[in-house]
Amino acid sequence: MTVRGAAVFVLICAGVLVQGCASSWQSEAAATPVTYRLPESRAGRGVGNLKRLVVLPVVFDGGLVASFSKRSCAVQQDWVKEKFITDTVSVLQKKKDYRPVRADDPALPGGGRATLKLPLDEYARRLQSGNPAVAAELGAAYNADGIVLLRADYGSAIFSPLSTRLVLEARVLEVKTGRAAWSGSYWNLADMLCPVYVEALFAEIENAVPDVMIR
């Protein structure tokens, strides 16, 4: 193998390692907002109709993964959770035109967390199995059309037990019914660094109804 051939091989391998894998699913059922009147032309459409979203704290499943790197996700759990939720709000707002708020934002005026009876983690747990009453309670507390559940899973890669990977998952639930309107996942190898690429996770979620169409 020539030097050039070896270089190309190394580049291809590096490309495979840094290339993540994203997938998404969207419900075929129409999504209905509860905080504003939907423009006629958007009737029957999906997750984009849920303009106002409340984002619950990240659930982190770390597993027992030994790591010798200080940059590993295993020793940066708090950083992963904070970056995941911060970037989620930013991407949904700036690139996808939603109006997301963090459920744990202490700056939210009135309502919000103060009116809730349970810790936010408990709401996230109860919503995993679909619970219309809980969805309605959260929606009313935050004046939201949808709820975003975030989960990070850090563990061994199936195809290579010696490697670790970070999986980012998101689900958007409709407040009106409690059912899932959209879900997506993104994973990447996490041996050398901790790849919290939230933009890739939400790359295929449709845009929300533009502000200019809401009267």
Place this chain on the structure above:
Amino acid sequence: MMPMVRGITTLLVASLLAHAHAQAQVPAARILTEAPAEARVRPQVVARLAANAGEQRVPEGRKIELTQREQGEAAGSMAGLAALGAAGSVQAASAAVVAAPMYLALGIYNQNVASRDAALGQALRGADVPAMMVKSANALLQSGPTGASSPVTLEFLIVNYGLRDDFIPSLDNMVCVAMQVDMVLSTAEQELYRDRITLGSGEPAEDVPPPACTSRSRLAGNNGQLLHQVLRDYADTFAAIAARRLPVLPWK
């Protein structure tokens, strides 16, 4: 003491720069609040593809109004330009008309889209964007006498539309749908309003949403069903922007 002063100075400069940047990034949209009484009626809505023959040395910015047959050709070549990218522009130019401003404004297009994915190019060429524009605007206007009898014309000149690459770390083949439209309100005597609105690139504005971006394969699936849906959404958005910027017209 010095580090503290330096820190405060840096913070002040940074915040001033950030403020100036934010101000520059989102210019206020121009809104027409004054108009002659005879212009406050339901307008005749028209939409057409505007082409700038950049490759034919026509002065930049000059509009060429096309016949019906030529409009069909323009749609094909514009879609081809957007899909083919820089290399494709030369080929598209031979098809008679090329929309040069969009090529400049929207940056570098992917050069391989059309050849790799014929479905996308076909879906772009098959979309009747002017008809979508007219339908969306008429749906927002109050019902009443309209047509050629109206003394007012609301025109959507579609400078170009197509796809541009979207750069997301660790993902390939992501694209955004882009569209650039000149919105013109005029009577027989005078032009009352003209503004260029770009959805997908260029100068953002307070009432222009971010573009629809997704994977190329998803956009091309089912014979470009999603792409056509996005183009219809864009037509609705431009109509809503017209309703906001031209409150002198009788909107619903």
